[in-house]
Amino acid sequence: MYLIKKNDVKKIAKALEEKYTLYGPYVDEAFGQCFFDKVSADNVDLNAPIPTNPPKHVVFPHLETIMQYKYDKNAKKVDIAMVFDDTPKVLFGLRSCDLTGLQCIDRFFLGQEFVDEVYRHHRSRMFIVANTCVVPFKQCFCVCTDSGPAAQEGYDVNLTNLGDSYLIEVGSEKGKAFIESFGFAKATEEQLKQKQKLIEKSITMFEDIATESKAWASRVMNRVTTGFIKEEVWEYIGNQCIECGACSYVCPSCTCFNINDANTIAGNTERVRTWDSCSYEGYSRMAGGHNPRKPIEDRRNKRFLCKLSYSQSKKYLRPGCVGCGRCAWVCPGEIGLPNVVTYIRREIHE
Amino acid sequence: MSYRPGVCTFCGTGCGHYLKVDGTSVQGVFPSRVHPVSKGRLCVRGWNIHELLGTQERIIKPYIKDSGQANYQDAIAKLVSALSSYKPEEIAFYASPRSSNEDNFALMKLARLVFKTNNISLQAESGHRNSLDVLYNGTGFAGMLGSLEDIRKAEVLIVAGMDITTQNPIIGSELHYASRSGSLLITIDSRMTKIAKLSKKFINIKPGTMRIVFDAIGHYIDKQQWGDTKSAHYEEYKKYLATVPFDSIEKETGVLPAEIAFVAERLVKAKSAAVFFTSGISGLSYDTVASIYNLFVLAGKIGKEGCGVNPIVGINNLQGSFDMGCAPDLLTGFQSIDDATAKKNFEKKWGHELPQFKGKTVEQLLADSSSPLKALVIVDHDDGIVKYADRLQSLPFVAYIGAFTNKVADVAHVVLPITTYIETDGTFTNAERRVQLSLKKCDNTFDVLPMWKLCDTIAQAAGKAFNYQGASEVMDEIASLTPSYESISYKLLSKKHGVQWPCTKKNHDGTKYCVPEKVSFVLPQKPYAAVQATQEYPYLLMLGKSQHYWHQNNIMHKTFIPLREYNATLLLYPDGYMAIAPEDAKKIGVRDRWPVKVVAEKASMKAMVMISDDVAPGTAYVPYFIREGIASFLLAYSDIVSQGEEATIPVRIEKV
DSSP: OEEEEHHHHHHHHHHHHHHSEEEEEEEOTTTOOEEEEEOOTTTOOTTSOSOSSOTHHHHSOSEEEEEEEEEETTTTEEEEEEOOOOOOEEEEEEEHHHHHHHHHHHHHHTSSSSOOHHHHHHHHTEEEEEEOOSSOOTTOOGGGTTOOSSOOSSOSEEEEEOSSEEEEEEOSHHHHHHHHTTTOEEOOHHHHHHHHHHHHHHHHTSOHHHHSOTHHHHHHHHHHHHTOOOHHHHHHHHHTOOOOOHHHHHOTTOOOEEEEEEEOTTSOEEEEEEEOOTTSHHHHOOTTSOOTTOSHHHHHHHHHHHHHOHHHHHHHTSOSOOSOOHHHHHOSSSOSHHHHHHHHHHHHHO | OOEEEEEOOSSTTOOEEEEEEETTEEEEEEEOTTOTTTTTOOOTTGGGHHHHHTOSOBOOSOEETTTEEOOHHHHHHHHHHHHHTSOGGGEEEEEOTTSOHHHHHHHHHIIIIISOOOOEEETTOHHHHHHHHHHHHHHSOOSOSSOGGGGGGOSEEEEESOOHHHHSHHHHHHHHHHHHTTOEEEEEESBOOHHHHHSSEEEEOOTTOHHHHHHHHHHHHHHTTOSOOOSBTHHHHHHHHTTSOOTTHHHHHSOOHHHHHHHHHHHHHSSOEEEEEEESTTOOOHHHHHHHHHHHHHTTOSSSTTOEEEEEESSTTHHHHHHTTOBTTBOGGGOBTTOHHHHHHHHHHHSSOOOOSOOOOHHHHHHOTTSOOOEEEEESOOSTTGGGHHHHHHSSEEEEEESBOOGGGGGOSEEEEBOOGGGSOEEEEOTTOEEEEEOOOSOOTTOOBOHHHHHHHHHHHTTOOOOOSSHHHHHHHHHHHOGGGTTOOHHHHTTSSOEESOOBTTBTTBOSSOOOSSOBOOOOSSOOOOOOOOSSSOEEEEEEOGGGTTTTOTTGGGOSHHHHHHHHHHHHSTTOEEEEOHHHHHHHTOOTTOEEEEEOSSOEEEEEEEEOTTBOTTEEEEETTOHHHHHHHHHHTHHHHTTGGGOEEEEEEEEO
16 A cells, blocks of 8 residues: 555556556547546546446457458468457556446456457456546446445556545555555555545445435345346336447446458458447347347346346356446436336335 | 547437547447537447448449549549530439538539539438428428427427437437426327337327328317417418318327317417427428428417427438538528529629529439430439439439449449548538538548549539638638528537527527517418228328338448348348238238238239237338339339328238
8 A cells, every 4th residue: 555646646657658558537628528548648537527438448349350351262262360459558547337347348258168369368468547436426326236436356556536645555466566666655554544434425425316225226136136027117118218229338347249241442351349239129139030039128128137137147246237327328218227226116115 | 539529420310429530440439428419329320330430331443434443533524524515404413411511512513503503402302391391481491490409398299200219319319308307298190109109198190191180280279269370371271270171080080189189288388399200201291291380380389499390300411401502493591593682692602603494303303204314413322213223224424422332333434432421521410400510530541532622623624613722611601602501610610519500690609499580371282182091992001211211221231230220120021011900910810921912002012911019900001111022012102102201002901
């Protein structure tokens, strides 16, 4: 544990920038929207609100070429090459919900029988600097999904804004070695207590929905797991879905993808991987035309089964939802996850 | 920091987005949370627009049919010499409602100033022109009277025969939000669409009776003496309302008199109300739009906040393309070509006389086999003219201008590539008249010209250079010639989510909703012609076109996810489908995906059955996009098909 001056944060970012491509939160100058993207150390802004996009796109891009092949007609030979991106990257100022989301994605792509090499390369040389949320945002409910407001694990370095200084905690050997090189002043137990107090205060600042009862979401998880949800509730939710896919696209833990081959002007063929969503009809359709989840309500509940049911939680070793609330921002219906939890709870209580 | 703000260019909603641009390629997209219309939302098309923008299916080199790949200079020389060899009446320009305002203005200038022809029109225009004509005749205002931004301010919202969550999903979303926060959302339609399911009141009408239903509501309001009687032509309108078959309204339309009274009362009593209907690819007829408009005049719902008669266009810049004068009889800003002052302004600015002869639309010229059409310039074609494929192939000269590969380009004698909208600057005007600036986000790697520049280069080759240094100069010229765009400039639009025209020197912030100087009722032109089912032909067949516009769209085929989603229906019903109600299926003795023969008086066709709760018993629904299956059937009924979304044909359905 170390204690640094506010200005030293920039020093850390600059040092990382020399070895890694820096990704972090910044505020768009035209309209003030906050993004998590490639940024220079000078522009990275740890005080910016929660980025509107999760950092998922750094390790799992919206659209990505994963393979190239070329067929030589005359020689009857095919050249195939996998395409990897293993540039060293640093995720700087990651909030705990997004870090938890990254861990979910890790477990999907790396933690199962099949290890996704494309993803592994993205992830292989990565440095993570987390940032404690001492103030939550309006749509946040990470306290209910055990993913915030402070990161517990998975970071190399964690920063907490104590007001006039930052507390640094290291979470890995890599992080320790890096921070030690600066020779910062050591922090005391007192400052760690101060961090704890700030987190406790932060928890009281969440919207009522998330703090009235921490069982807010878990009660619904129980219902979703046991399947005691009336069809009418799913229909009510499904009717509001216009099948845009936004909830999956902005979810820090959603991993579904689609694979397509496309010819290039240069005469190659590229295999591209794009984000996909369970709300789309074509997503669950079988090759023969049968669709086990044809009606929209059957597709729509798939997402909530994925995010809230215990069977999925076993895969992620935690609930699939990380409580960032972004799906509520982008949903053209009113069926972002917090709303769905409310609808199901309403049914429980009625 | 690779996210750059921009405008989605699929539909007429004009949502705000950020494109993730890395060098010359677009890697992703994210919605803009502060955009006044979309407020952080995008639909399936918008969320995957980078797939289109990153496609390799581009036209990258000019092409001359006789000699193969060419450079711009030779291809343009060929175009100019070919067009110059014909009389102006024999030349036509087919503009694209997807092009930016600058591109369309430059094309219109090229047609009128350089090639001296008034034969310029838009693809997929028919419906919107009807809407604009009605609104212009009634208020002097050729655009949406209300505003999308004001949807949540309306107490009553009516959706008239439009599957809005499919066609313009984010407007549908806005209506849903308004309804959830207290507005009364009413859908009047012949099918149970998604918006009907989300509405507080769904009025299921017999196909083809929209106009009667709206007039009946007007009739009721007038009878109760609740209406505004001060607007011009009220007496004629009252006389016309007397012809509404009000006493037999249930038999005619399937709507109960109590439902008519309910809508009438809520509409009149509400402080504000707005109506939304499809306009564009295949909209409503002039008379139906007039009925909808008249009802709102009568109910006193014009010129107030939250009020509006709102035609919804399915293509991003259809409104702007009309604003740019891409019609045989229009100059910019809906100024008539016969308007002496406007004409004089143009002639003074351009230094040449405008063509005198009365132009025709490209559709008119292609459909009429005796028309003098010899040479056609097509820009960025979508789907509209495939039915004229034979005529197209027999034309002595066809030129194609576009960014993406396209089957229509195969018949062209000269092909000229252009940039996509992110590779140049341009403005787009959405359904609510919002002119939005989209700045260049990356260079194109093929050295192709933006269309405004290409038009200038063609003009230069023909000896009448426009001398534009940039797209902003085109906008400056548009502003100087167009009263409703008077104050619009790139400087005004930068760092803004657009302004809604009229944007004049007195009114830099634009106009949210129109407050007309004078409001008149617009009298319908034809008597009612609702089609009735008979014993021999007991089912009323509806033709859906605008709902399915995106299914067969050329640009959809350049994407992955939207293509898959839009093709999902086609994979299940490869030869098209005919949706019927479950009880009708039982009666006929067919199951889902079984073939049937659809017999009408003049023609018949085969179709696959789709059993759906969304259509009412006694009706059937066929999507227009199934070209192969129904082309000949529709040809026999081309007069009815031309009625757009109201087209109704009585049929018999036989099991085969």
